[in-house]
Amino acid sequence: MSDNTNVTRKPEAPASDMALLPPVDVIEDAGGITLYADLPGVPKDKLNLQIEGDTLTIEGEVSLDVPEGMESSHAEVNLPRYRRMFTLSKELDANKVSAEFNQGALKLRIPKAEHAQPRKIEIAVT
Amino acid sequence: MFYRSVFPRDLLSELDRLQREMQQSYEFSPSIRGLARGGFPAMNVGNTPHSVEIYAFAPGIDPAAIDVQLEKGVLTIAGERASLMPPKEANATVHIDERFSGRFRRVVTLSDDADPNGVSAKYRDGVLHVSVQRRQAAQPRRISIE
Structure with a gap:
């Protein structure tokens, strides 16, 4: 028998890397895409929105008023972080994204680039 | 009832959690008001x-x-x-x-x-x-x- 311990589980991902997946609504209209996300417990200064290349990252740190010496007995929000990523398609204009964040609810508006705005195409019948 | 968590984790930690929940389910006795989680x-x-x-x-x-x-x-x-x-x-x-x-x-x-x-x-x-x-x-x- 060998002492090889390769079969044991690999250590879990560091706790600092695990995150909850915030629920979102994504709605598209002629002018662009509106994204709503729920990030309760995240103050404005702990919300991090990033667009790198065509990847949109929404990330937030939860910060609660916890009295000293509190012991948690039931936790459904059991990680102090939310994270979610989306891949944007190229007709969206990543430079014109606007965001509102109010009481833990995020609203992102990603407009379509000028050239991608819908146009009615006339069909010539000859 | 709600079976899906409001805040699911990413896939790997979801699988991890699933494994733990299956172990716990042997002693599962739900509350009179339904599932304790997920609403x-x-x-x-x-x-x-x-x-x-x-x-x-x-x-x-x-x-x-x-x-x-x-x-x-x-x-x-x-x-x-x-x-x-x-x-x-x-x-x-x-x-x-x-x-x-x-x-x-x-x-x-x-x-x-x-x-x-x-x-x-x-x-x-x-x-x-x-x-x-x-x-x-x-x-x-x-x-x-x-």
Whole structure:
């Protein structure tokens, strides 16, 4: 028998890397895409929105008023972080994204680039 | 009932959690009010020697529209969250629809020493924080030995 311990589980991902997946609504209209996300417990200064290349990252740190010496007995929000990523398609204009964040609810508006705005195409019948 | 968590983790930690839950399910006995997890708003509960702290994660709601009641040791949090879905006649497509909308109500049974006169509630960053004081008599005291 060998002492090889390769079969044991690999250590879990560091706790600092695990995150909850915030629920979102994504709605598209002629002018662009509106994204709503729920990030309760995240103050404005702990919300991090990033667009790198065509990847949109929404990330937030939860910060609660916890009295000293509190012991948690039931936790459904059991990680102090939310994270979610989306891949944007190229007709969206990543430079014109606007965001509102109010009481833990995020609203992102990603407009379509000028050239991608819908146009009615006339069909010539000859 | 809700079977899907309001805040699922990423896939790997979901699988991890699934494994743990399957192990625990052998001793599974649900509460009389249904599954203890998964409704809206998500809830955390904690205890200190002086109080019970309840956190309800209900983002984007007018705090005036949330109803918090404590009756016979049962704390009820109820309200309504409006839908942001576009009206039918709007020329819009819904690609993802995960956020909760509509009326909600969640109930927590408090321990017997909860003081109905010592309740405070705050709403900040989309989290309703209810703090219920414990009655003096129930607080632990150090007994000196003579």
